[in-house]
Amino acid sequence: MIARFNYSSPLGKIGIQADKYGITEVKFVDQPEEDISNPNYPSIKEAVRWLDDYFLGNVPSTYPQFHLRGTDFQQKVWQQLRQIPYGTTVTYGQLAQRINSSPRAVGNTVGKNPILLFIPCHSVLGQNGKLTGYSGGLERKKKLLAIENIKL
Incomplete structure (x- = not known):
């Protein structure tokens, strides 16, 4: 069901x-x-x-169970996203280095994240901390980062 x-x-x-x-x-x-x-x-x-x-601006302590469907590569990228601590950011390049891949491949997979917010793709920035795309829209991305007290 x-x-x-x-x-x-x-x-x-x-x-x-x-x-x-x-x-x-x-x-x-x-x-x-x-x-x-x-x-x-x-x-x-x-x-x-x-x-x-x-x-409410609180750091959520427990997460619901996820049922993620995707390729092995997608699962690897999404797992790395889940490792981003609340209130911090990483770049596509940093994520790519962690899994020995290219920033472009990582960026394409981040954009396919099926579980927004919980898997914090909004916490991924472009080179030099530049604000880049977000499937929920850049204005929402800015507001989500502000909720987590992240200054750009």
Whole structure:
């Protein structure tokens, strides 16, 4: 069973999708999809609790279970993203060095991150700390970094 819930955040609606194994997708949605469940679905309930903490400016302590589908390379990049501590940033080049890859390949994979916020692709910057693309939009990326007290 697939469950969906639309979370109202200060930055707009966030669509959360889960299956019985965990969260499969988190994205900003301009046109919210129809809820197929309610926030009492276990992993969605955990995700909502995490988002509530996050948007209050608290460092979330526990994460919901994820069910990520992707290639081995994508899994490797997403695992590196999960290692970025709250309130810090890295560059695409730094991520690429960690897994012995190219910044371009890493950047393409970061852009395919299916679980925004929880897997902090918003914390990845371009060369010399330059603010670069974000699937949720650059304005949201700036605001997410500000929530984490990151100064650009």
